[in-house]
Amino acid sequence: MSLIPQEVVDQVLAQADITEVVGDFVSLKKKGQNMWACCPFHHEKSPSFSVSPAKGIYKCFGCGKAGNSVQFIMDVEGTSFPEAIKYLAKKYSIEVPEETQDPEYAREQSERDSLFIVSDFAAKHYQQRLTHHEQGSIGQSYLKQRGLSSNTIRKFELGFSLDEWTDLTDSAQKAGYQQKYLEATGLTIVKEDGKKYDRFRGRVMFPIHNGSGRVVGFGARTLKSNDKKSPKYLNSPESDIYHKSNVLYGLFQAKQAIRMQDMCFMVEGYLDVLSLHQGGIENVVASSGTSLTEGQIKLIARYTDNITVLYDGDAAGIKASLRGIDLILELGLNVNVVTFPEGEDPDSYIQKVGDTAFKTYIKEQSLDFISFKTSLFAEEAAGNPVKKAEAIKEVVASIGKIPDAIKRSVFFRSCSIIFDIDEQVLISEYNKMQLQDRQQHRSGSPEPAYTQPAAPAPEPEKPASDMDVLKRYEREVIRLMLNYGPKMVDEQQTVAQYMLEQLEDVEFNIPIYVTLYQKMEQILQQGGLVRAEELVNDPNEEIRSEVIDLVSSRYDLSHNWETHHIFVPQEEDLLMYGIERAILRLKRVNVQMLLKTEMEKLRLVTDPAEQDHQLNYILNLKSFETQLGELLGIVVNK
The missing domain is CATH 3.90.580.10 (Zinc finger, CHC2-type domain)
Structure with a gap:
């Protein structure tokens, strides 16, 4: 517990x-x-x-x-x-x-939760070292030099790792955290001879959060300009809670702004995110130097369909990252691009021109990706027919990633104008690429090493078993009670009270519906109201899942019907009719199953008196079945 x-x-x-x-x-x-x-x-x-x-x-x-x-x-x-x-x-x-x-509490935590807890401890430890340790002044000086305010440092929980071998490891173990979790998160490295040391030493720490704000990993920048052996940036290794391909730096702090502005700015580095966020552009995230992945794009797609990529002024870097943008197009999102003057990146440029001028710049320079890529390749291919042909193929391949046919058509037209080439030629090239992809896909499938037997002919559909029918009718009764339980049938009774009264002589058989029926019965006995909202929070996952399934509806009636004065009766309008029929159906299927059981018993009875008694009981059941059938409007052969 x-x-x-x-x-x-x-x-x-x-x-x-x-x-x-x-x-x-x-x-x-x-x-x-x-x-x-x-x-x-x-x-x-x-x-x-x-x-x-x-x-x-x-x-x-x-x-x-x-x-x-x-x-x-x-x-x-x-x-x-x-x-x-x-x-x-x-x-x-x-x-x-x-x-x-x-110890009992520690045992209750899952391995995954323990990794979160250790990571959270490390983030707080690094923050404390930044603000309350004499070495932390080095980190503070660097962050202030980069123009970051105390508020930004606190908001993103920036920290500092001491230039000591085991500062974090010793502090964590002293606080009761196990070494295996420090290893699993990559915070502590243990060598084959058993010696251990901190992964991050003498670095400014950038905690990486997941979507709900939990620390899952760290990025760390060295402040030693003369150390050629250590990388400038060092990141946490992959772990059970940190998968680089499914994390975006700054997303937790940016998600509300992304949703509100229906736009996400994509940059490369931690400081790009921090400087822009501080400058009032809060809808910004970073891929942290990794190639853009499908998982990262899907994270953004939760909040918006619009991405603007802010490129450093580096032509080689731009060409290297174009494939990632093709993936954004393939997933159906809209992509714009902004490039900065050579030698500038988002962080340096906003520091140079200021917040207002920066916002004006990205607004004026933003260009849709296909137009940007077309112009980029057309400029490079100017005067060279071979390069121009290659460039056209590159751009057509990107346009081909777009799932929306109308958007593809618009971009083909734009591309034909920039390259000064007939639009139909581009469309023909696209069709040829599509055909080649299909052929390659077919031919790329290895032949099986054996001849597969012919698929067996489909078996004729079997009639529903008695238990299937019973389950369907029990489910319907429980569904009605969950959805309409508190509604009043009359001045005295709710729907749930009425249905329980009518079902007093009915025994449920399907385990999940037996449980739900008993729980609703108990709620009424305690003077409460049967509400689905109560059972949705039940500790039992099977019960929660079934209740949600029973009260969820995929379809809503369009308000246009009401606007045009077209009356479509809803379930609630015919509620008592539906309830009565659901109860009668359930009673009838119970009687039918009981009839089968009693008929089997009759075959085993040899005593004449007992046979007569059993036969009379069967006839009474048959009569009851007929009555129920008549009430349901079912014709029963005599």
């Missing part, structure tokens, strides 16, 4: 707004009663991820992920329940009592 008190968990569940929580990670748009977005858990182009503010739940109709606010944080960040509660408690300013670092 977690050491977080239950009253704190209840307070978090009560205050956490599902729209706000999910909205920190994806850009939600209202449609009908719910909010929708492309799912953050799998790649999709049409939104199938639904958030219900009224029910406090999310559900993806594509991959099936579902849950409440706490489950969302667990899913999106891969954290445990206690860590998700602590994240939400911090978001909603709910105090979580200090936990005792005893």
Whole structure:
């Protein structure tokens, strides 16, 4: 069990707004009663991820992920329940009592949580060394020299690692942190002979956060200009919590601004992010020197479809990073490009011209990527027919990455003007490339080493079994109770009370519905109301998942029907009719299953008197089945 008190968990569940929580990670748009977005858990182009503010739940109709606010944080960040509660408690300013670092608590933490905890300790340790250790003045001088304010340093939790071999390792172990977690995060390096030392020494520390603000790794810059052996920048190695291809520096601090401005600026280095953020351009992230990956692009796509890449004034660097931008196009995002004068980067240029002039510059110089790439290659190929042909192929290949046909058409026209070439030639080249890709894909598949047997003919569809039918009808009854339980049938009874009364003589058989029925029965016995919101927070994951599935609807009726005065009856309009039929169907299938059981028993009875008794019982059941069928409008052959 977690050491977080239950009253704190209840307070978090009560205050956490599902729209706000999910909205920190994806850009939600209202449609009908719910909010929708492309799912953050799998790649999709049409939104199938639904958030219900009224029910406090999310559900993806594509991959099936579902849950409440706490489950969302667990899913999106891969954290445990206690860590998700602590994240939400911090978001909603709910105090979580200090936990005792005893052995029992340590055992309760997962290996992954322990890595987060150690990384958090290291970040705080480096901050303390920057501000409260005599060596920290070296780091402070460097950061001030780079124009960073105390507020920016605090906001991004910058720190300093002492120029000593085991400062962090010794401090962490003294505080009770295990060496294996220090090793696993790459903070401590252990040699074969058992000697250990800190990875980061004498460096300014840049903590790298995940989307929810947890420290997952570090970037570190040396301040020794005369040390030719050590790299200028040193990063944490890959770990269970840090995967470079799925992390963007500054995203945690930038995500709200990205969503608000519907734009993300992409830069290369830590200081680029810090200087721009300080200058009022807060919607900025960095790939931290790595090639742009699909995972990083998907992170940005949670908040916006628009990316502007800010390139250093280095032609070689620009050419090297073009492939990453092709990947952005392939994933359906819009890309613009801004280049700076030779020798300048975003950090140096904003320091040189100031915040206002910098913003004006990027606004005036921003160019869509295809036009930028076309102009870049056309300029290089001027006067050289061979280079021009190669350049055209390069640009056509990029245009071919764009999934939207209309956008492709617009860019083909723009490209034809810049290269002074017929648009149809470009389209023909694109079609040829597509054909070659398809042929290569087919021919690239190795032939199997054996002849596969012919696929067996599909078996005829089997009729639904009794248990399948029973499950369907039990599910429908529970669904109605969950969705409409608190509604009043009349002045005396709620829907849940009425249904439980009508189902008094019915025994549920499917385990999950037995459990849900018993829980709703218990809520009513205690004088409460049956609400789906209560069961969505049940500790049992199977129950939570089933409840969310039962109360989630993929479709909302368009408001245009109402606007045009077209009446479409909703389930709620015919609620009592639906409830009555659901109860009758469930009773009837129970009677039918009981009939089969009693018929089997009759075959085994040999005593005439007992046979008569059994036969009468079967006839009574048959009569009851007929009555139920008549009430449902089902014709039963006599």
